[in-house]
Amino acid sequence: MRLVALLLMLMTMFIPSALAQSVALMPQPAKYGVSGGQLAVDQNFSVFLRGARDARLESEARRFLLVLSRQTGLTIAPKLSTSPQATLVVQIDHASKELPELGEDESYTLSVDGSGLLLKAPTTLGALRGMQTVLQLVTPVTNGFAIPIVNIDDKPRFPWRGLMIDVSRHFQPLDVIRRNLDGMAAVKLNVFHWHLSDNQGFRVESKKFPKLHELGSDGTYYTQDEVRGIIAYAAERGIRVVPEFDMPGHSTAWFVGYPELASAPGPYEIERHWGIFDPAMDPTKESTYKFLDEFIGEMAKLFPDKFFHIGGDEVNGKQWDANPQIQAFMKSHKLKDNAALQTYFTNRVQKLVEKHGKTMIGWDEILNPDSPKTIVIQSWRGAESLSQAAKQGYRGLLSNGYYVDLNWPAARHYAMDPTGGAAASLSDEEKSRILGGEACMWSEFTSPENVDSRIWPRTAAIAERLWSPQGVTDVNSMYERMAVISARLDFVGLNHNTSYGTMLRRIQGKDDFQALRTLADVVEPVKDYQREQLAATPPTQSTPIIRLVDAARPESETARLFSQKVDAFLAGTADAASKADLRVMLAHWSNNQSDLNAAMSTSYPLQEAAPLSQNLSALGAAGLAAMDYLGKEQAPDGWKTQQLAAIEQAKKPGGAQLLIMVADSVEKMVQAVK
């Protein structure tokens, strides 16, 4: 058995069975081999825990059975077996510590044969990761469900694989956090970075400084009991929780209750707009550090993880410039500019963090020549700054390129490698300081209803980048597997798929919204920070997040597949069925406008879809005509010029802040007409 497994490992991957073909593993394991055959899965599926005992492993094994039951519809009771003849035997050498820690062993091996599965791991953590792999292996077959005969030897590439969620700009209730932790566990992410304070809200209860949450949160904050509940929930799933309290900037919400912390007198209100704002803590007053000492002390106890994030980004320095006392302080302390003043602040705070037993982590800006080598830099600026830090001996994380709020396609995130770009030329030792990365969900335009759809499924591609070997880069394979994993994430409770329909139904105002969905399926929200730029009136914290741009997926699968079909068609490699398909899609779009009748509506979320719908109709008609002209007919004079102008127009996002993603492909078709 062991030899067979070894042989399988040594071979390059081969996919001999139809079942193995339909199985999608994401992140892809470090090493795996598939042979023929399968293991049937039915309602008698059972789990036996062998070796060291661990309460967490037991509860997670029960949850494994629950998810398996949901995913298959099989009636499987979430009870562990007492028989070593169980379908799945899980064996660990020793239990992990109660709370996961950076760098713990997460490796596991899994071997499947015709009689069962054996999952072995040195620690509980590895077993948790392996059970997620087992869930991904179960798939329906002709007569029920099965798992392919497979051997897996897996471990992560990076020890820090995170997801940050900003709960300040828009609060996210506990159930949102919990289901996202379940999603993280499903794709083997292991750090939940909780962005708990910012200008727009202070979201955690402080018993020492109650005005922080009482005045800084509109009443939507987490109690300390709730925080402990989330930390326990995350730990069960092998996920660390790292809190972030952003300072000295991004801190208006602190000043509503404690204006004395700020560099200008106040009074302050919770910030309702988006952007970079002036308020910043006063780094020159000892009272600021006294406050932070007590505050960090309180939070260091509440959050048991070794790492403590102090933000540190985007201080515009205007309050400092305008305050004569601060200017005098800078002069007397020979601080030549605001950057030097922030360095002074950061280094004082670092000592407080250290005093309370924690390692400081912060965004790029915290790095300065006096920083101790223990701190960790989270790079929002990019590979250059990350590799600089690594060269100087600092540990770092990549987040540049992983901002899921920017509505990039998954492939673009997938292409970002923490040791790519400027970091590629680092020495092995320097590279080892790059701990991994984090997907970042900034929440200007997210509600509990659409936040999952901004995070998932694209974060699964980032999770694969951080777990799988560096050579796993096949984009087509990634998209194919991500489509499978995305559907599976429904069964851990994420609503990234289901809320799409709910939001479109709200916009349409009724159940029958096929034409609206046809339109929504081919559009994407504008990219990067264009939403703020295109807004007629600035969006605020209380703007309802119910528009088409809020419902539309960050990446249009329909447009991606259409583009592949068009490319094949133009290359002359499309078969008759594929051509017919193209025609039906184009005719559908061309005709969609009459179905949608958006102009008749009196509802603003539907009204703004009207011009988009007209543009989609025009694109459909142009594509259909192009197919005709590319065949036998002759295009009339001026047709091409006219169409290209119309397409150019259709590409503009306009007030709806949406891009029609099939415009480029239709343009290619029109361009190809002689």
Add this chain to the structure above:
Amino acid sequence: MRLVALLLMLMTMFIPSALAQSVALMPQPAKYGVSGGQLAVDQNFSVFLRGARDARLESEARRFLLVLSRQTGLTIAPKLSTSPQATLVVQIDHASKELPELGEDESYTLSVDGSGLLLKAPTTLGALRGMQTVLQLVTPVTNGFAIPIVNIDDKPRFPWRGLMIDVSRHFQPLDVIRRNLDGMAAVKLNVFHWHLSDNQGFRVESKKFPKLHELGSDGTYYTQDEVRGIIAYAAERGIRVVPEFDMPGHSTAWFVGYPELASAPGPYEIERHWGIFDPAMDPTKESTYKFLDEFIGEMAKLFPDKFFHIGGDEVNGKQWDANPQIQAFMKSHKLKDNAALQTYFTNRVQKLVEKHGKTMIGWDEILNPDSPKTIVIQSWRGAESLSQAAKQGYRGLLSNGYYVDLNWPAARHYAMDPTGGAAASLSDEEKSRILGGEACMWSEFTSPENVDSRIWPRTAAIAERLWSPQGVTDVNSMYERMAVISARLDFVGLNHNTSYGTMLRRIQGKDDFQALRTLADVVEPVKDYQREQLAATPPTQSTPIIRLVDAARPESETARLFSQKVDAFLAGTADAASKADLRVMLAHWSNNQSDLNAAMSTSYPLQEAAPLSQNLSALGAAGLAAMDYLGKEQAPDGWKTQQLAAIEQAKKPGGAQLLIMVADSVEKMVQAVK
């Protein structure tokens, strides 16, 4: 103001504004008048409670704000206003009792003007009903949200408007029950009939007879605390909870723990199949009544409602026939047949129910000449038996025609009137004994995942039948409003819409399932009890409920709209856009097969879609050809005969147990070709 309101009420409904047009009220109020203009709704929407105080009204008013916030995306804190200048003023004369009772006043009046809403009701119950109307009135407009200026004077036609859920054949967890109670409240239903025991499971904890739930439920039952929680949750929403313990038949699950209750020695196992089974209680043993006395006593305390349902349906009598002691008893007691024996049983049980302070309710079979006039008959047999009961002086409920598990179209349920059919000729006094009706959700083929889609939205049509005046019968209006209400029900947490996608994604095995959805959108599960009849192997309690037939909606909206378009086309009243639409739909279906590629799949839920998909393709092609031939072209010889034969074939449900609902309309098109 009062005069204006009165004038509006006296006028027939008129719809002067676009806003009023897009508002859907369901059930339609008893009387309402709409005038021009609207009241803006924004995040400052507030509620003030005037008049008598009631804790239930306060908590429901907060929940009103929560649902309003979800439905609009507006940030509205669920806090009550202390200002009488609030947007919505709710005024009650006196608080209802803590638990709702049959026949309580549920009336309310609602007047809206440019400055706010005034909701007045004699009781808390009426105010709860009125707040649901307010939620239905809120709709998006060009610059936000608004409520039309409207005056409503509303009260229910029947005092008993119920939904029965069978949790025995498949258990339904607490969250399913809770969200369905929220759905019931949204359409003003007021009785949750909880079918708690049957052959396939005994679902409530009994402290007196613990083997009932311990051995009769596979561990999936409600504890008494959970039951109390559901009763409180329902009462908050003005909903009574009536428990049903089916006896003497439908009781196999009781006998697993207590075989001595049965008419044959046993041992017994929980029944896993569907149908009518032999086991029945032994009505001849005094020990049976001693057991039932204690059991009913325990449950009568647990369930505070005045009514207690003892089932009583479908005893096949085989165990009685085969038991010599029972035969001897019948002879000595001059009980001429099994019906007489059941009457003997029913009347003994009725006295026990009465002894414990309750009024007995049961299915048709419990009625016999010796029954006291206090009992209530729930008619599953139909109007004839219901009107017979009413003539004899019994109160009754209609459920015949309201079985939502039979996959009928909403219009068919909507056409059933509790005082229609044989009951139409009853005197007013006799009619007054007809208390209302209940939608019934029998659960052979329902999981927590698809149960909502079997109940909703069609139960909203039944709710309207039971609340609105008898003359409210416009089917088109019903469908239009139901489509709006169905979309709104997402926001109380029902998953009838969202689980459709989840289940289709599971079948497809990935996110991209457009072709599968195209197919699923035009099919319906077979009707009545055909699923059992068509099954190759009998389905059981542990058959996974994940097939296309489990996901497909009981009523295809696409097919209904297609049929309207085809009728217009054949009548020559279709405009060019509508014709183009027809073509696109048909082309889409015709081409769908190549997209679906179901035959390539190795997964059984997808595989069985393959023949359906082929049939849909053929129907699409036939419809397209018919459109051509109905225009200018000449149909070739034999074309029509061939197409009609193919359509006939496509109408057969086959192993997938699904009907393609567009077949009839395509047949009409082909028939129209000369």
